[in-house]
Amino acid sequence: MRESLLGWQKQRYLKWSIFAAVVCIALYVSQSFQPGQPPNGGTWQGYVLGTVGAGLIIWLSLLGIRKRKYRSTIGTVQGWTSAHVYLGIALLIIATLHCAAQFGWNVHTLAYVLMCLVIASGVYGLYVYMHLPTRIAENSSGRNNEQWLAELVDLDEEIRKVVRRTDADIQLMVVSALELTRLGGGVWQQLRATDKSMVQITDGGRPIANTEQSAVIDVLTKRIPDARKAADAEVLNELLALFGRRQFVLHLLRRDTRLRGLVKVWLALHIPLTVALLGALTVHIISVFLYW
Amino acid sequence: MYFLIRKKTGRESAEAAETEFQADSLTLGGDENALVQIVGAKGSVQIRRSSGDNWQITSKRAQLTVNQKLTSKAALAAGDNFEFGGFRFEVVAAPVGFDFALEQTPLSSSPASFLLDGMELQSRIWNVRRLSWILLLVVMALFLLIPLGGMLSPQLASMLRQTPLPDDGVWSSGPLAAAHQTAGISEDCQACHVEPFKMVIDDTCLDCHRNLREHVDVSLHETEVFAEARCGSCHREHNEPPQIVNRDNGLCVDCHADPDTWITSMAALPGSVSAFTQAAHPEFRVSLLTAQGPGGAHGWATERVRRGEGEIAEASNLKFTHTVHLDIDKVQDAQSGDALQCDSCHTLKDDGEHFEPITMDQHCRSCHTLNFDVFEPDIELPHGNLREAIVAMEAHFIREFTDPVLRQQRAATKPRRVPGKREGLAECQGSGLDCGRAEALKEAEYQFAETGCITCHEVMDTGLADISDRWFVQPVKIIDDWYPKSRFDHVSHLSLAGDEDEVCETCHEASVSEKASDVLIPGQDNCLTCHSQDKGFSAVDCVGCHAFHQSDGTRSILARGELEQ
Numbered sequence: 001m002r003e004s005l006l007g008w009q010k011q012r013y014l015k016w017s018i019f020a021a022v023v024c025i026a027l028y029v030s031q032s033f034q035p036g037q038p039p040n041g042g043t044w045q046g047y048v049l050g051t052v053g054a055g056l057i058i059w060l061s062l063l064g065i066r067k068r069k070y071r072s073t074i075g076t077v078q079g080w081t082s083a084h085v086y087l088g089i090a091l092l093i094i095a096t097l098h099c100a101a102q103f104g105w106n107v108h109t110l111a112y113v114l115m116c117l118v119i120a121s122g123v124y125g126l127y128v129y130m131h132l133p134t135r136i137a138e139n140s141s142g143r144n145n146e147q148w149l150a151e152l153v154d155l156d157e158e159i160r161k162v163v164r165r166t167d168a169d170i171q172l173m174v175v176s177a178l179e180l181t182r183l184g185g186g187v188w189q190q191l192r193a194t195d196k197s198m199v200q201i202t203d204g205g206r207p208i209a210n211t212e213q214s215a216v217i218d219v220l221t222k223r224i225p226d227a228r229k230a231a232d233a234e235v236l237n238e239l240l241a242l243f244g245r246r247q248f249v250l251h252l253l254r255r256d257t258r259l260r261g262l263v264k265v266w267l268a269l270h271i272p273l274t275v276a277l278l279g280a281l282t283v284h285i286i287s288v289f290l291y292w
Numbered sequence: 293m294y295f296l297i298r299k300k301t302g303r304e305s306a307e308a309a310e311t312e313f314q315a316d317s318l319t320l321g322g323d324e325n326a327l328v329q330i331v332g333a334k335g336s337v338q339i340r341r342s343s344g345d346n347w348q349i350t351s352k353r354a355q356l357t358v359n360q361k362l363t364s365k366a367a368l369a370a371g372d373n374f375e376f377g378g379f380r381f382e383v384v385a386a387p388v389g390f391d392f393a394l395e396q397t398p399l400s401s402s403p404a405s406f407l408l409d410g411m412e413l414q415s416r417i418w419n420v421r422r423l424s425w426i427l428l429l430v431v432m433a434l435f436l437l438i439p440l441g442g443m444l445s446p447q448l449a450s451m452l453r454q455t456p457l458p459d460d461g462v463w464s465s466g467p468l469a470a471a472h473q474t475a476g477i478s479e480d481c482q483a484c485h486v487e488p489f490k491m492v493i494d495d496t497c498l499d500c501h502r503n504l505r506e507h508v509d510v511s512l513h514e515t516e517v518f519a520e521a522r523c524g525s526c527h528r529e530h531n532e533p534p535q536i537v538n539r540d541n542g543l544c545v546d547c548h549a550d551p552d553t554w555i556t557s558m559a560a561l562p563g564s565v566s567a568f569t570q571a572a573h574p575e576f577r578v579s580l581l582t583a584q585g586p587g588g589a590h591g592w593a594t595e596r597v598r599r600g601e602g603e604i605a606e607a608s609n610l611k612f613t614h615t616v617h618l619d620i621d622k623v624q625d626a627q628s629g630d631a632l633q634c635d636s637c638h639t640l641k642d643d644g645e646h647f648e649p650i651t652m653d654q655h656c657r658s659c660h661t662l663n664f665d666v667f668e669p670d671i672e673l674p675h676g677n678l679r680e681a682i683v684a685m686e687a688h689f690i691r692e693f694t695d696p697v698l699r700q701q702r703a704a705t706k707p708r709r710v711p712g713k714r715e716g717l718a719e720c721q722g723s724g725l726d727c728g729r730a731e732a733l734k735e736a737e738y739q740f741a742e743t744g745c746i747t748c749h750e751v752m753d754t755g756l757a758d759i760s761d762r763w764f765v766q767p768v769k770i771i772d773d774w775y776p777k778s779r780f781d782h783v784s785h786l787s788l789a790g791d792e793d794e795v796c797e798t799c800h801e802a803s804v805s806e807k808a809s810d811v812l813i814p815g816q817d818n819c820l821t822c823h824s825q826d827k828g829f830s831a832v833d834c835v836g837c838h839a840f841h842q843s844d845g846t847r848s849i850l851a852r853g854e855l856e857q
Binding site for chain 1: 311420425
């Protein structure tokens with residue numbers, strides 16, 4: 001993935017982008033030879049840089065359309081994406097030169113900020129595409145999600161069977177730990193892999209947090225030395241082993257959810273921000289000439 | 293009150309785990325305060341006794357189904373059931389010692405006992421398309437439609453300014469120059485931007501800048517040369533940092549490098565200039581005054597003489613030497629006894645360039661008193677009016693010799709001999725009128741021909757007999773602006789190292805000036821030592837010394853109208 005996207009055609013678009021950036025920097029610098037006006041978007045160089053920037057923004061946005069047009073022959077999607085990445089980063093330079101780093105509380109700066117957010121989310125997306133697939137594969141150790149969930153279901157059934165051999169207190173706690181286990185959740189819970197699982201330790205008491213099954217494991221560990229009979233201790237040991245595995249599987253599933261979420265979440269910002277940027281860019285261009 | 297919740301511990305088991313709760317009411321739900329935790333449940337439900345064996349269930353922001361009917365409040369009795377948070381609860385007969393009992397079974401037949409609450413981001417995240425539309429609409433509404441409404445309706449605009457909602461100010465591309473940050477302009481874009489999609493027109497500038505003048509007299513120059521330039525082509529607003537004056541030398545030298553190509557009816561063309569260097573800038577032209585008619589009777593003509601082309605001498609009709617006045621052995625300050633300083637006489641005007649005029653009363657009279665009668669040293673002649681001075685002398689001496697008491701006093705008094713003063717006549721044998729007139733004539737001859745008026749003034753002796761017509765004092769006229777086509781800031785130059793007089797002498801060699809006709813105003817060389825553009829330090833551009841809008845240019849309000857036609 002890395003080689004094919006960034007190194008596409010011997011980094012053809014990296015070279016294009018560097019060339020474009022150098023030309024734009026030269027244009028910007030040429031403004032300082034005109035003492036009439038400080039560098040900004042209103043000099044002829046500023047207009048040229050602005051036109052190039054606006055053209056780039058529109059072209060970069062078209063990737064979303066091009067990648068859906070499977071029958072299109074205008075370049076390959078891979079080539080487009082490679083150019084999208086490099087020219088998108090070059091855009092940051094071009095737009096900054098266009099505005100000469102002059103900012104204020106106005107629609108022009110809004111467009112700039114939106115553009116920076118789009119580029120930042122895109123760079124994050126590039127990072128995620130380059131690194132996370134390997135980590136997802138490493139995490140799930142060759143098994144898919146359904147297989148891990150199936151193991152979890154089996155574990156729970158096994159725990160229910162084993163727990164019948166213990167006293168009522170342990171039974172109540174263990175069953176509540178199973179029932180109050182929570183996987184997934186809202187966007188933040190998925191992305192941060194937070195564990196909201198709970199467990200009810202004592203009869204009638206309020207349930208307490210059972211993050212990473214630690215509360216139930218803790219109680220089981222403490223109960224082993226108190227076991228009167230060897231059989232009781234054996235059952236507790238068995239439960240402890242099962243919860244240990246359960247802890248591992250739950251952690252793995254949460255991590256998997258988190259990594260898969262990260263691969264997707266940036267695009268959910270990148271695209272709406274791009275649309276907002278296109279709106280702000282339109283207002284920027286209209287307003288500049290409306291009040292010329 | 294005692295509550296019991298019974299749930300199956302295993303799928304195949306007939307055994308049940310029973311949990312007891314003691315509370316006033318039983319709450320089931322997903323939030324932390326719920327007594328019975330139902331993970332993932334939205335909201336909560338509460339069960340409380342209404343009377344005797346009658347129980348009531350109420351829902352708080354929860355989806356509750358009682359006996360297969362969706363409701364928010366219902367009565368409960370043994371045998372009823374309700375569904376909430378993914379479980380089915382059946383009201384069972386309360387065992388001994390309990391007030392109320394429920395049996396809990398999961399609704400789904402999922403083998404998993406844990407809560408699988410969405411592991412796909414897609415299902416939880418905002419729809420990308422919907423978010424895109426919302427953001428787009430927010431941007432368009434806040435930054436285009438609302439400000440546009442304000443632009444089209446002044447009432448709406450003033451209303452918007454009272455609220456945190458954006459007005460057309462969000463379209464501003466940068467700060468205004470300080471002078472334009474004023475009421476009526478800074479908050480009202482349309483004070484300048486009159487017509488949409490059209491550059492700011494000159495009329496809007498001239499609405500306020502009524503007295504502004506053009507660069508030239510348009511009757512002498514080809515107007516087309518100036519017609520293309522709007523006010524805004526040089527004076528650009530919304531720059532950051534604010535810069536309203538275009539300091540580009542090109543604006544000047546594009547025309548002034550080659551005056552020979554001008555189509556103009558000017559009598560004399562200015563020198564060619566392409567930069568401020570020895571080679572590229574002509575020597576300065578000093579303004580000199582010449583009297584028109586005897587004693588300037590027909591006014592004074594200003595002639596601008598280029599340095600190095602002919603003699604530069606001032607003809608002010610004043611006799612004065614700077615050398616003497618700056619020599620402590622000869623002249624001292626009347627109060628302190630110190631040597632005179634430049635600023636003893638020369639006071640800078642508020643413009644920082646020109647000086648207040650020097651007057652007899654303020655600067656000269658403390659030493660150069662105009663007393664004329666040694667017997668009455670306190671009486672002085674009026675200054676600035678020849679006729680008044682002669683009448684004053686005649687009146688004084690006639691009165692002295694006519695009044696017998698005064699005449700006697702004068703004869704009896706022996707005044708001290710005063711150097712530079714005439715020894716006045718003490719006694720006279722004739723009538724008061726004759727003696728007074730004779731003494732007045734003598735004094736006038738002394739004042740106008742020997743020492744007195746003639747010390748500082750050029751006096752012409754006409755040779756006529758009448759005392760009133762005998763002498764004519766040439767009026768003193770000193771130019772107030774030596775270089776009217778340029779600007780100079782004395783204040784910034786006075787901040788140079790050295791005491792003030794030394795700094796003045798760096799440019800004005802007053803202490804060696806022997807003659808009043810010496811022009812002590814420095815020429816180009818003096819400025820070029822620091823400000824030459826080819827030396828690079830403290831270089832000045834054209835606008836540093838020259839204003840574009842000239843005082844002898846046509847008034848812009850007339851010229852611009854003419855140009856636009």
